Amino acid sequence: MIRQLDSEIWVIDHADFELGPGIRIGTRTTVIRLTDGGLWVHSPGPLTEDLIQEINRLGPVRFLVAPNTFHHLFVSENCTAWPSAKLYVAPGLSEKRKDLSGTLELGTDPDPGWSAEVDQCLIEGSPRLGEVVFRHGASRTLILTDWVFNVGRPDSLGARFFFTLTGVLGGVSVSRLIRFLTRDKAAARRSFERVLQWDFNRIVMAHGDVLEQGGPSCLRGALSRIGMTSD
Template structure:
């Protein structure tokens, strides 16, 4: 079900298993002043979830924000065939079946600029993530750039979280750090992100941070800074 985060900002969570691990992923929804909805990192759309979205407005944009979060993008487009589907650079090669897919540019699209700003995180060719800043709610919308596993997870999931360094606070996972090929480029992108007046961080896995969010985020992104 949709959870209200802030005015015109919602999320919904999908729990699933991958290689025997219980995990979750979050879809974030932004409503524009004209009622258009922006779906970030879509999850499976149940009838209840579709009904909730339809009550909020009309789905105009569907966003697959990196090379990992795209599995349900086609399903979302099938549910909302009049929407535009946007995806990470290079995703079109990975998902040639998504024939309607448009590639996200490095700068925010003009039709989104009244509500969102964005930064493409350089230096991660296996991730190619874009993050967004929802200006009215002062919220950073990220996917895999940072994580924080909280809550009651099975021991296998907790062990995975500890191995990835994301159980004790907001952090860049060891896996994302490992696949970062150009840390100075990533650090420069993170400096751009930290210029935003961030008061909340919403990410796919699995927490929402709204206490000292920018301080915690800066500490996490320092992983990319030179030693």
């Protein structure tokens, strides 16, 4: 169930996740093992007892990260599975999920527990999404959630319809929904200019295929097509 991408980084593909009846778009969790042996879990997904055991074999879960205001559906069950983990949430999510207790808000500065290994950047200009993106330095991996999709051939008619409607079918691209939610394009552009200065090759996103190489040029191309780069 867990697939290793590189040294100390794994993904969990939740292929059966449905946005609605018949709209199986899938989602993805990323797990990083920090140098102290603890785990950093990005976009926590649905759990089974077998999956909990697999994750526990990698190490103790120290951090749970809900990276935007959309990816929170499975946070509670992950908090129950790992009650001692710190829960970090995107700006605005605490207001949306008042049932979550003890939350810490993500921002520009990472927690000292991961700051030496994982960079982060709040993408400004889209407060209703509030997405924070990350980079795992050791594996040169950029971790996005909903800002960029990489959809090839969906295996269901509902998913194909959804991805076509949102304009993300056929490669690395930004959805129409994210474009609609971005009210300050200049602020978002400045945020991504910072991200594009990071050293990365691979891109992991929540929906679609992991992009194993050529990440900077593909990200720049996707942003350029919607007027989100300065060149």
